[in-house]
Structures are given as C-alpha cells and as structure tokens.
Amino acid sequence: MNVLDSEKMAGILESRGFLSSSGDDADIFIFNTCSVREKAEEKLFSYLGRLKKKKKNRKFLIGVCGCVAQVEGERIFKRAPYVDFVLGTRRFFKIGDVVRYLIENYGEKILDVEMDGSPYPPEIKEIKRNEKFREYVLIMEGCNNFCSYCIVPFTRGRERSRKLENVLGEVKRYIKDGAVEINLLGQNVNSYRDPDGYDFVDLLSEVSKIEGLKRIRFTTSHPKDFNEELLSVMVANKNICKHIHLPPQSGSNKILKLMNRKYTREEYLEKIDMIKSTGIEFGISGDFIVGFPTESREDYEKTLSLLEEVKYSSIFSFKYSPRPNTLAWRKFQDMDEKIKLERLMNLQDFQKKIQLELNKSKVGKVYEVLVESISKKGDTLMGRTEQNYIVNFSGDRDLIGNIVKVKITDFSAQTLKGELFSM
Numbered sequence: 072m073n074v075l076d077s078e079k080m081a082g083i084l085e086s087r088g089f090l091s092s093s094g095d096d097a098d099i100f101i102f103n104t105c106s107v108r109e110k111a112e113e114k115l116f117s118y119l120g121r122l123k124k125k126k127k128n129r130k131f132l133i134g135v136c137g138c139v140a141q142v143e144g145e146r147i148f149k150r151a152p153y154v155d156f157v158l159g160t161r162r163f164f165k166i167g168d169v170v171r172y173l174i175e176n177y178g179e180k181i182l183d184v185e186m187d188g189s190p191y192p193p194e195i196k197e198i199k200r201n202e203k204f205r206e207y208v209l210i211m212e213g214c215n216n217f218c219s220y221c222i223v224p225f226t227r228g229r230e231r232s233r234k235l236e237n238v239l240g241e242v243k244r245y246i247k248d249g250a251v252e253i254n255l256l257g258q259n260v261n262s263y264r265d266p267d268g269y270d271f272v273d274l275l276s277e278v279s280k281i282e283g284l285k286r287i288r289f290t291t292s293h294p295k296d297f298n299e300e301l302l303s304v305m306v307a308n309k310n311i312c313k314h315i316h317l318p319p320q321s322g323s324n325k326i327l328k329l330m331n332r333k334y335t336r337e338e339y340l341e342k343i344d345m346i347k348s349t350g351i352e353f354g355i356s357g358d359f360i361v362g363f364p365t366e367s368r369e370d371y372e373k374t375l376s377l378l379e380e381v382k383y384s385s386i387f388s389f390k391y392s393p394r395p396n397t398l399a400w401r402k403f404q405d406m407d408e409k410i411k412l413e414r415l416m417n418l419q420d421f422q423k424k425i426q427l428e429l430n431k432s433k434v435g436k437v438y439e440v441l442v443e444s445i446s447k448k449g450d451t452l453m454g455r456t457e458q459n460y461i462v463n464f465s466g467d468r469d470l471i472g473n474i475v476k477v478k479i480t481d482f483s484a485q486t487l488k489g490e491l492f493s494m
C-alpha cells in the first residue's frame with residue numbers, strides 16, 4: 072500500500088512538471104513511511120539526520136508522509152525542525168500543491184494529518200510505475216478490526232472502499248496498456264463494500280471477467296472473513312491466482328484472543344482444510360508475530376505446530392513490537408528481547424525445513440511463470456508461479472513481462488530453480 076502511495080505521489084509530482092530523481096542532489100526529498108514496527112520508524116529519523124547537515128549548505132525541501140507522519144504529526148517538526156512538510160496517509164494526494172507552495176514560500180512549514188472524512192478514497196490517475204505488466208489497484212483502505220497489537224487503524228483510519236465501476240475502469244485501462252497481472256490491494260480486502268452493496272466476492276468475479284486479464288492476485292484476506300464463497304470464485308476462475316495469504320499471527324488460542332483476532336486456531340485450520348480439500352495446488356502464506364506479551368513456551372510451541380500442520384509455502388515472521396496507542400501497548404508489559412529474538416530465529420529455522428521439504432516435492436513439475444525481473448544474483452531470470460512460488464531460470468531478458476512454462480529442476484528453501492519448458 073505504501074509503495075502504491077509513493078507511486079501516486081511521484082505521478083502527481085511528475086504531472087505538475089517536477090521530474091523525479093533519486094540522487095543526493097534532488098531538490099525535494101520525500102519519505103513515505105511505515106510505522107508497523109518501531110524499527111521502520113527509527114530508520115526515518117536516521118535518514119533525516121543525514122540530510123540535516125546538507126541543508127545548511129543548500130536549499131531543498133524535506134517532506135515526511137505516510138504512517139509515521141500520521142501518528143507523529145507535529146512531533147516530527149520538534150524532533151527534526153529542518154523538515155518542511157508532514158502529510159498524513161489521507162492527505163498525500165495534496166503533494167503537488169504543497170510542494171509548489173513551499174518552493175514559492177521557502178522556510179514555511181506545512182502540517183496536514185487530517186483524517187479526510189470522505190466515504191471514498193480519492194481517485195488518483197497519475198501513477199508513476201516503471202513496469203507495465205504488473206499493476207496494483209487499491210480497492211479499499213483503512214481497518215476497523217483493531218487487532219490489539221496493530222497501529223494500522225490509527226495510521227490508515229476507518230475502512231472505506233472505491234466504487235466497483237471505478238475499480239473495473241482502472242483495471243480495464245491497465246489491460247489495454249498491456250498489463251498481465253493485477254493485484255487488488257486493501258488492508259482487509261474482504262471488508263470491501265461498494266455503496267451499491269457489492270462485496271469483495273462480487274468485485275473479484277467482475278474483475279475476473281475482464282477480457283485479456285491473465286492473472287489476478289489480492290492481498291490481504293483476514294482469516295475471520297475468508298469463506299467458502301470467496302474460495303469458490305477463486306476455484307471457478309482460472310485467471311485468479313491460486314495463492315492465499317491468510318495471516319494467522321499465532322497458533323495459540325490464548326494469544327489469538329489477546330490479539331483480538333476474532334478466530335480460534337480450530338476455526339483457522341477449518342479454513343485451511345477447506346482450501347486443501349479443493350484438490351487444487353494452492354500456495355498458502357502467512358504472517359506470524361512471536362513474543363506477544365504473555366506468550367508462554369507452550370503458546371509458542373502451538374505456533375510451531377500450526378506451521379507444521381498447515382505447511383505454508385512462505386511466511387513473514389516478526390518479533391512483537393509495541394506500537395503506541397494500541398491496546399497491547401497500553402495493557403501489557405513487553406517481553407524480554409532475547410527471548411523474542413530466540414523464538415523468532417527458531418521459528419524461521421523451523422519453517423525453512425518445511426519449505427525445503429515442500430520445494431523438494433516440486434522437482435519435475437511444470438509451472439506457468441510470470442517473468443518479473445533479472446534475479447538478485449543477476450545471472451538468471453526471476454518469476455512467480457500463480458501459487459506465488461519464486462522460480463529462477465535461464466532465459467532471454469525479453470521474456471520479462473511474459474508468462475512462460477518452466478520445469479523445476481532444483482530447489483532451495485526460498486526459491487525453485489528450473490529451465491524453460493517446451494512440449
């Protein structure tokens with residue numbers, strides 16, 4: 072979501088005649104920030120500190136946008152008085168006017184972190200994206216769930232959705248421009264509600280009918296809302312990727328309750344069984360928080376056993392990070408850092424073994440892969456199967472943006488290796 076907001080800000084600035092640059096000699100530095108964990112927030116102030124000295128020698132603007140801007144507001148000016156503007160998560164679209172004003176009135180400051188009360192997110196067409204084969208489309212934003220550890224309801228505000236016709240219009244434009252894959256984005260896609268009553272299942276089926284659209288992904292689905300109806304639409308439509316990101320966060324019912332996740336381990340596992348019972352190869356991924364306050368060894372082991380039972384194709388795992396204003400922050404004492412770190416490392420090792428086993432079973436299979444880029448090492452191409460498995464293989468860089476067939480020949484815990492397959 073933050074990446075998409077950055078692309079919109081760059082698009083707005085470019086449409087106003089400001090060329091974007093990423094060098095040290097830029098005239099405007101904009102930090103679009105994340106505050107989901109404390110570490111990300113601290114990074115911002117360390118980057119800002121580096122710019123402080125430079126500002127003594129030449130004129131340039133520094134802006135802070137995104138979640139840290141939303142939560143910290145005026146405090147950013149107190150901690151970093153050389154910052155020129157602070158724009159909240161629902162005000163970033165004003166960036167063009169703000170920058171223009173401050174160029175003309177250098178030395179003044181702008182703070183705008185109002186939670187825009189409009190029932191719809193703004194329709195922004197100026198989006199600067201370098202690749203055209205894969206597009207990201209916002210369908211809803213905000214969250215009403217208030218998981219006890221999460222700062223998102225405070226940084227992104229309450230849920231609001233775009234109109235169905237606007238989402239469809241944007242997707243159609245991208246397809247016309249050559250997009251192969253569309254990613255529908257929302258903090259909770261299942262909470263999508265068009266004012267005319269269409270829900271996420273309606274939206275997904277409508278999007279899947281768009282002619283020429285080869286792949287649809289969406290993120291993120293809250294486990295409490297994931298249901299048979301949604302799964303049926305995924306199964307019935309070939310162009311909806313068979314990947315489900317279903318973040319459990321913990322395997323212990325005690326911790327899930329304290330996290331206010333509104334499902335039990337058993338209910339979560341029922342949904343996993345429902346997915347597996349389709350007989351279709353789905354990639355299932357999840358997010359985990361270890362070291363949530365009061366997490367006992369037994370609670371933690373329940374999380375490990377959930378990993379074992381589900382066999383996720385990939386996970387994102389983090390140490391609990393207390394975030395201001397959240398219920399967990401107000402109510403609980405944080406756990407010992409050493410224990411949190413130890414549990415995190417152990418969980419990641421545990422998952423690595425599971426992924427190795429899973430990936431081994433894929434050798435010899437042929438997958439359709441959307442080629443995304445040159446691999447990190449620079450010697451092969453990198454792409455993804457519809458299950459979201461990462462595959463590296465040799466091939467011409469002209470294949471980037473195309474779907475090709477790849478036969479899996481080797482594996483590591485994180486990636487599959489393969490070769491181009493032709494019948």
Ligand code: SF4
Nearest residue numbers: 214216217218221223
């Ligand atoms: S569902 Fe929970 S974890 Fe996800 S954004 Fe909302 S409050 Fe945060």
